[in-house]
Amino acid sequence: MKKSDAPKTPQVAESAAVYKADPVDPDTAPLTDAELAEFRPASEVLPQILGKDLADALMKRRGRPASAITKAAISLRLDPDIVAAFKAGGDGWQTRMNDALRAWAVEHRLLDGQKPRR
Numbered sequence: 001m002k003k004s005d006a007p008k009t010p011q012v013a014e015s016a017a018v019y020k021a022d023p024v025d026p027d028t029a030p031l032t033d034a035e036l037a038e039f040r041p042a043s044e045v046l047p048q049i050l051g052k053d054l055a056d057a058l059m060k061r062r063g064r065p066a067s068a069i070t071k072a073a074i075s076l077r078l079d080p081d082i083v084a085a086f087k088a089g090g091d092g093w094q095t096r097m098n099d100a101l102r103a104w105a106v107e108h109r110l111l112d113g114q115k116p117r118r
Helices: 012-021 033-037 042-050 052-059 080-087 093-107
Strands: none
Touching: 042 052, 080 093
């Protein structure tokens, strides 16, 4: 499905027009303060509905874990065979490349050899 074919989310004005046309339709009625007060976080409700294992899997944080050490994003031109060699090692190729550069910099006394914590 192309992005342009995806269903559009109704805008506020459209929602208000639908509600005005049929205010008793339970699908279009706005939530009351009492209904909103009954809402609970997914972390509280999903384990009861789906079980702990499935709920944990659904709520698992995506992406890279946060790190105390930030990396500098740069643009670097390298020979394709060098990049291919590191990528051939699988996931973590950028970290291995960073470690190789660090080892070279330590060997050439550009750094003191202290590795930062990841």
